[in-house]
Amino acid sequence: MLKISNLHASIEDKEILRGINLEVKPGEVHAIMGPNGSGKSTLASVLAGREDYEITEGSVDFMNKDLLDLAPEERAAEGIFLAFQYPVEIPGVNTINFLKTAINQIKKYRGEEPMNAASFLKLMKEKAKLVKIDDQLLRRSLNEGFSGGEKKRNEIFQMAMLEPVLGLLDETDSGLDIDALRIVADGVNQLKNKDRSFVVITHYQRLLDYIVPDYVHVLYKGRIVKSGTKDLALELEEKGYDWITESIDANETVA
Amino acid sequence: MSENNLQSQLTEVYNDLQSSLNGSASEAYNQRRIAAIDSFNKLGFPTTKHEEWKYSNVKNLVKGAYNLSAKKSLQSEGLKSLEIPGLEGIILYFVNGYFQEELSDLSLAEGKISIQTFQEAQSNNPEILNKHFSKYSKDSEEAFTALNTAVANDGVVVNVEANATIEHPIILRMITDVTQENVASNIRNLVVVGENAEVKIAEIFRTLGEHSSFVNTVTEIVVAKSARADYYKIQDDNNSSYHVGTTNVYQEDKSYFYAATITLNGGFTRNNLNLDLNGEYLESFMYGLYIPNEKQHVDNHTVADHRKPNSVSNELYKGVLMDKSTGVFNGKIFVRQEAQQTNAYQNCRNVITSDSATMNTKPQLEIWADDVKCSHGATTGMLNDEAIFYMQSRGIPKEEAIKMQLLAFADDVVSQIKIETIREYLTEIIHEKLG
Numbered sequence: 001m002l003k004i005s006n007l008h009a010s011i012e013d014k015e016i017l018r019g020i021n022l023e024v025k026p027g028e029v030h031a032i033m034g035p036n037g038s039g040k041s042t043l044a045s046v047l048a049g050r051e052d053y054e055i056t057e058g059s060v061d062f063m064n065k066d067l068l069d070l071a072p073e074e075r076a077a078e079g080i081f082l083a084f085q086y087p088v089e090i091p092g093v094n095t096i097n098f099l100k101t102a103i104n105q106i107k108k109y110r111g112e113e114p115m116n117a118a119s120f121l122k123l124m125k126e127k128a129k130l131v132k133i134d135d136q137l138l139r140r141s142l143n144e145g146f147s148g149g150e151k152k153r154n155e156i157f158q159m160a161m162l163e164p165v166l167g168l169l170d171e172t173d174s175g176l177d178i179d180a181l182r183i184v185a186d187g188v189n190q191l192k193n194k195d196r197s198f199v200v201i202t203h204y205q206r207l208l209d210y211i212v213p214d215y216v217h218v219l220y221k222g223r224i225v226k227s228g229t230k231d232l233a234l235e236l237e238e239k240g241y242d243w244i245t246e247s248i249d250a251n252e253t254v255a
Numbered sequence: 256m257s258e259n260n261l262q263s264q265l266t267e268v269y270n271d272l273q274s275s276l277n278g279s280a281s282e283a284y285n286q287r288r289i290a291a292i293d294s295f296n297k298l299g300f301p302t303t304k305h306e307e308w309k310y311s312n313v314k315n316l317v318k319g320a321y322n323l324s325a326k327k328s329l330q331s332e333g334l335k336s337l338e339i340p341g342l343e344g345i346i347l348y349f350v351n352g353y354f355q356e357e358l359s360d361l362s363l364a365e366g367k368i369s370i371q372t373f374q375e376a377q378s379n380n381p382e383i384l385n386k387h388f389s390k391y392s393k394d395s396e397e398a399f400t401a402l403n404t405a406v407a408n409d410g411v412v413v414n415v416e417a418n419a420t421i422e423h424p425i426i427l428r429m430i431t432d433v434t435q436e437n438v439a440s441n442i443r444n445l446v447v448v449g450e451n452a453e454v455k456i457a458e459i460f461r462t463l464g465e466h467s468s469f470v471n472t473v474t475e476i477v478v479a480k481s482a483r484a485d486y487y488k489i490q491d492d493n494n495s496s497y498h499v500g501t502t503n504v505y506q507e508d509k510s511y512f513y514a515a516t517i518t519l520n521g522g523f524t525r526n527n528l529n530l531d532l533n534g535e536y537l538e539s540f541m542y543g544l545y546i547p548n549e550k551q552h553v554d555n556h557t558v559a560d561h562r563k564p565n566s567v568s569n570e571l572y573k574g575v576l577m578d579k580s581t582g583v584f585n586g587k588i589f590v591r592q593e594a595q596q597t598n599a600y601q602n603c604r605n606v607i608t609s610d611s612a613t614m615n616t617k618p619q620l621e622i623w624a625d626d627v628k629c630s631h632g633a634t635t636g637m638l639n640d641e642a643i644f645y646m647q648s649r650g651i652p653k654e655e656a657i658k659m660q661l662l663a664f665a666d667d668v669v670s671q672i673k674i675e676t677i678r679e680y681l682t683e684i685i686h687e688k689l690g
Contacts, residue, residue, distance in 0.1 A: 048648050049644075049647070049648070050644055051640075051644070071647065071652070071653070072644060072647035072648050073647045073648075073649075073650050073651055073652045073653070075648075076647070076648055076649055076650035077650050081648075081649075082648050084645065084648075087645070088639070088641050088642045088645040089642075090642050090645070090646070090660065090663070091663060091664070092660075092662075092663025092664060092666055092667065093659055093660070093663045098646070098649070098659075099649075101651055101655070101659065102646075102649040102650045102651050103650075105650045105651050105652060105655065106650040109650070141663075158649060162649065162650065
């Protein structure tokens with residue numbers, strides 16, 4: 001479904017991603033871990049199409065399409081969803097109208113008929129239940145004055161509404177207490193199915209207690225330096241990142 | 256005093272006007288007109304050296320040649336497209352500053368209200384003019400106001416009697432027909448709302464054709480004790496138009512005044528909204544929205560002058576500036592020594608969508624009382640790129656994301672429009688222009 005090959009990306013001439021290789025198959029959950037500044041969020045941003053980054057090398061194939069060729073909204077319409085680390089406040093646009101516009105724009109891209117008001121409301125009620133989000137919150141300006149937990153829950157709610165093929169979760173656990181974390185994770189788990197994949201970016205192992213990954217990758221200095229199963233996450237929790245990063249730093253010094 | 260085309264033309268208009276007067280020449284209001292022409296001649300048209308005109312240059316207006324008495328009657332068919340669909344009210348049409356009886360419809364004017372044209376009032380009701388005309392205007396300081404006082408040809412004089420509630424809005428359709436030539440007009444309105452009375456009034460400005468227009472209006476509104484007045488000013492003129500409009504409001508105890516100034520289009524627009532808050536426990540609201548594009552210029556000058564204690568004024572102006580447009584906001588709040596317990600708020604927010612657009616904001620607070628709550632804020636910025644990307648990442652194309660954000664930004668003001676048909680109409684026009 002997703003195949004990242006030798007991906008290099010820079011911002012203001014500083015290379016952040018330095019040759020990422022990753023393949024995600026339908027239904028898989030991949031966790032990407034790593035110390036701060038290793039390029040985790042950059043990877044999520046590049047996949048979602050943030051303009052700030054320049055792709056200098058490599059390719060990303062998504063559902064047999066050249067992902068890097070598509071505008072962010074086209075990627076969304078093809079089925080990519082990024083849950084933001086810092087969801088943006090959009091004053092004056094409430095979640096309901098926002099999602100109605102988003103869904104119908106996606107349908108337009110796919111050449112489908114727009115969703116009528118009744119079906120939209122039904123879908124919304126169903127998905128709001130899934131992430132236990134309050135109806136009142138959805139009538140307010142998007143993310144404006146929301147608590148950290150409400151913002152993250154709203155991200156998962158949006159993901160549930162847009163039903164992507166691939167969900168990218170960028171540090172969704174940051175700033176969440178354990179109850180909020182559980183609700184968010186439950187939401188994601190209910191969205192998991194044999195065709196839908198997730199890439200979960202996190203600094204801590206904590207989230208992976210709730211969203212169990214099939215694979216865990218360690219990103220460091222813009223490369224995936226170690227891959228394993230969920231046991232790798234537990235090992236990182238216990239030993240930290242140093243045992244991996246030190247040998248890499250040592251090799252770099254030699255080179 | 257510099258000699259120029261427009262100024263000498265205007266002096267001629269004044270001379271004709273005065274020589275046509277018979278018995279009314281000695282009326283008190285006419286004495287104010289005579290004084291005003293002296294003020295105007297002394298002041299002359301302002302240049303950018305004038306502090307209040309620093310960013311609004313009328314040089315090209317002053318050089319222009321205009322027909323100052325382009326009396327014209329239009330057929331109603333041609334004006335249909337300029338109407339606000341479904342808007343009912345007491346309708347008065349003016350074309351090039353001249354009242355159009357055939358196009359007007361006063362049938363909904365029910366109750367204790369008198370509506371006359373300025374010309375009618377001069378012959379039939381000089382008392383109201385003697386009492387109020389130019390009483391709330393600063394003819395000795397403001398050239399355009401003085402000019403209007405001296406040479407205004409027509410407009411409306413509305414008197415709402417005490418305790419009367421006028422259900423339907425009074426709608427003034429100010430059409431300037433510049434299909435054949437440049438046209439200038441000076442329109443003068445006076446609205447007196449008696450004690451505990453209530454009225455709504457809308458001034459709607461449109462141009463027909465592509466030549467240049469110069470419309471200089473002054474509207475004086477007296478809101479007596481416990482009275483309520485809603486005032487709308489909607490401007491949708493062509494790119495060669497000059498509009499200088501001054502609205503002077505005088506409020507007494509416990510009165511309520513609401514203004515919405517919406518500038519959709521116009522080559523050069525200068526609006527002065529001056530509130531003389533001369534009462535206790537009164538409330539004033541000022542809303543403004545301007546969305547200039549191309550090379551349009553919009554300048555809003557507002558004053559809230561709190562003279563008595565325990566009153567509230569609240570102001571919100573918003574602007575979206577596109578292309579090479581320019582904007583000015585100058586908002587003054589005065590709180591006089593006597594005006595303790597005043598709450599005065601002012602907020603001006605602007606979004607610029609192009610590197611070539613400019614906005615100049617100048618909030619000014621002058622407070623002599625010590626126990627007051629006042630705030631002001633003026634911001635100008637671009638749309639947030641992160642917010643645009645956020646919306647794109649949900650499948651909304653960039654153009655659409657920008658438009659949604661601009662509409663949401665403008666809606667803070669549009670949603671304050673109380674007359675539904677006007678609100679819907681504006682939403683549609685703004686939707687088109689920002690799209």
